[in-house]
Amino acid sequence: MKKIFSVVLVALLAVGLMLVASGCGGGGSSSQQAGGTKTITVKFSHVVAESTPKGQAALKFKELLESKSNGQFKVEVYPSSQLYGDPEEMEALLANNVQLIAPSATKLVGLNPAFQLVDMPFLFKNDQAAYNFYDGEYGQKLMHSLENKGILGLAWWPNGSKHFTNSKRPLKRPADFQGLKFRTQSGGVLDDQFKALGAGSQTIAFGEVYQALQNKTVDGTENTFNNIDTQKYAEVQKYMTVSYHGRIDYVVLTNTKFWNSLTEDQKKLFTECMNEATKYERKLADELNQKSFENLKNSGKMEIYTLTDADREAFVKAMQPVYDKYTDKIGKEYIEAARNSK
Template sequence: MRTFALISLFICSGVLAAFVFGFDLRDTVQTLEYDDEQEGLEDQVVIKFSHVTSEHTPKGLAARKFAELVEERTNGTVSVEIYANGALYNDQDEQQALKENRVQMIAPATSKLTSEYPGFQILDLPYAFSSYEEVRKAYEGTIGRTLLAELNKSEMRGMGFWYNGFKQMTSTSESLLHPSDFERMHFRRMPSPVIERQFQALDASTSLLPFNKTYENLHVEFINGQENTTSNIYTKKLYETQDHLTISNHGYLGYIVLTNETFWKNLSDEQREIIETSMEDATEWIRRHSIETNDAHLRELKRTDSISIHYLNQEQQNIWRQALEPVYIETEAFVGRELMQELDQITDQ
């Protein structure tokens, strides 16, 4: 009891001293809670960048390059958090997440915008491009500027186009060398009317499936074929479920980088300038490195025993082109004659 009385007397004396000498107990609390490592974090801008491919694909590598450039040039006041492999949202949900500002950046395949923005269908036309340089002219020229302008009245802002590579076909059981080989086959496709018409012209059926569900549906044989770049085929191990890979180069798979419009407007002029410059530099980086990445992954595919690789010769390619010609006629009604003429000018040069 005596000890307790002494402790009580000591506490009371301390409180009385605080009143007498004007000592503010709150200062002690603030000093104990202060952490200089947290200084300035309330001013940090965080960009959540969601995408559905592997970190080792052209898109995954470009996203990392972009993040490094932004954080370096802003001294860490703008941070880019990358969520690869659909860790946050799959490719069917990420656009809505962006519109609601649950993420601030995504980089979907251009095919994912075709239903809402019909002009983007031009990029999915089979054999629209025969070289990487033609793709660059489309992205950086009138076609690219026209497509970006389509987004002006939406909740999304187009930051630019990112490169991947030409698409190839994979299949089970039968190799795909002639249009007749597609009959009675079932393919995964993206939500593009052009791609749907492409497979219809080849007498194949399709199912609309998220990219990250492709392996699973090939494995259980719900689908028995799909189209993709060699980079995506290798990094997602789609070759484990398929018997044949046809190097057809029948279409180009690229991306559009999008940001939330409200988020963008709330940034400072300096932050926007740095982000735009970093995006331009990352875009140039992926343009140069996407080719070598796909080539490297094709070499890895050749080293596996899981899949046989076939190349279309010129005669076979011409037969494919002829079979797919009706897709152009049907697509012009949605894309418009002006964009189709722009495409003709690029391919005729």
């Protein structure tokens, strides 16, 4: 499915670039205020609910930019795929029909394979290590790597670290995964991750995971604390391993046509508001995941094991075949910078 999505995404990119080149696009429009000042309309489209950290951060950005710009900007936020779904939003961005989207980083692999970094197993030791990488030289370099395609990265918005759950047994060492089958979000790195552990994998849509776990189609899954909690996986999964082995994160994107239409002062204000909204989003994501972790512990439904440093080293060693396969595709400099982030 990832290969198919990549082909579709590249095709949409080509169409979008042609639209941008021809000057098409209904977004980023201006209207005249009383006194002659122009108001710039910014459309922010995303695919999740308003109640999520991403949804709340989009509204926070709207509040900040509108209030601090004294009417220069009007931000329209469209959550839950009201305007565009995952495949269509990239074309809409390139055509300047929307000015902001926030796709999962893995959705950008077709444009730059280095975005597979978020799926690499046992790369970041914890959430803060990921944030430090994103804010550092190489995280910013990766975020800005699509400018030659007409796309500008503005911020990394995290969802959280992933952890293992399953219905069979505690997972403390790589050998414990042998013979189990796990649901994955997509193929590629994630399939190879489980293969290195002697486990099977199957791509299953997010909305179908609970039933697949209940019916024993798969034995386990990997997800954030909040998803494990809110999707009620504790009802069908007896064991959870606190592993911080992978991530689910987003990248906020705009298009260069819109960005280059702004004055330097407008760009500065836009960036300041985005940075403030990013801090807010991270705080919400951290709080939500911590609250869900407490819910899972207090429920008493799961046996929870936290990997020790020695356990983690054993997993890092077991994942070497994955790194041998993907380091050159992602870029050694990105891998090393992420691994050294603390």
